[in-house]
Amino acid sequence: MTRNNLVLLAAAGSALLLGGAFAFQYIGGLAPCKLCLWQRWPHGAAIVLGALAFALPGRIVPLLGALAALATAGVGLYHTGVERKWWEGPDTCTSGGVEGVSSGDLLNQIMAAPLVRCDEVAWSMMGLSMASWNGIASVILALIWVQAARKA
Numbered sequence: 001m002t003r004n005n006l007v008l009l010a011a012a013g014s015a016l017l018l019g020g021a022f023a024f025q026y027i028g029g030l031a032p033c034k035l036c037l038w039q040r041w042p043h044g045a046a047i048v049l050g051a052l053a054f055a056l057p058g059r060i061v062p063l064l065g066a067l068a069a070l071a072t073a074g075v076g077l078y079h080t081g082v083e084r085k086w087w088e089g090p091d092t093c094t095s096g097g098v099e100g101v102s103s104g105d106l107l108n109q110i111m112a113a114p115l116v117r118c119d120e121v122a123w124s125m126m127g128l129s130m131a132s133w134n135g136i137a138s139v140i141l142a143l144i145w146v147q148a149a150r151k152a
Contacts, residue, residue: 043072
């Protein structure tokens with residue numbers, strides 16, 4: 001495959017993943033949590049980088065595309081760990097514990113709690129959540145971006 005074909009494949013992959021996320025949200029009714037939203041931004045950047053790569057020859061833009069794909073993969077895999085309770089997520093995104101919390105503070109936590117928590121799996125396929133699948137797919141996209149850079 002040529003550099004441009006690989007760039008198109010990688011950028012289209014990000015577009016499909018981002019489109020899938022919006023479809024789950026707006027058609028499937030699954031509201032995203034904070035970490036879900038964080039995973040979307042690098043895909044948007046990868047799409048823009050894909051367009052830029054056609055105008056700018058060389059390796060820099062495809063390598064930036066690989067970095068964007070690795071960024072969303074990293075957030076996706078971090079999110080997977082939060083969902084599986086391997087580690088805690090951001091305070092504004094997870095339930096946390098209630099040990100040693102006064103009733104007033106607990107009420108304040110409840111009132112400030114996000115509508116969608118990051119530590120619960122909203123949808124899964126073959127035992128993997130959307131965050132897990134995003135992480136896996138994004139690592140593959142990063143490899144495609146690197147291959148495009150090697151063809152430059």
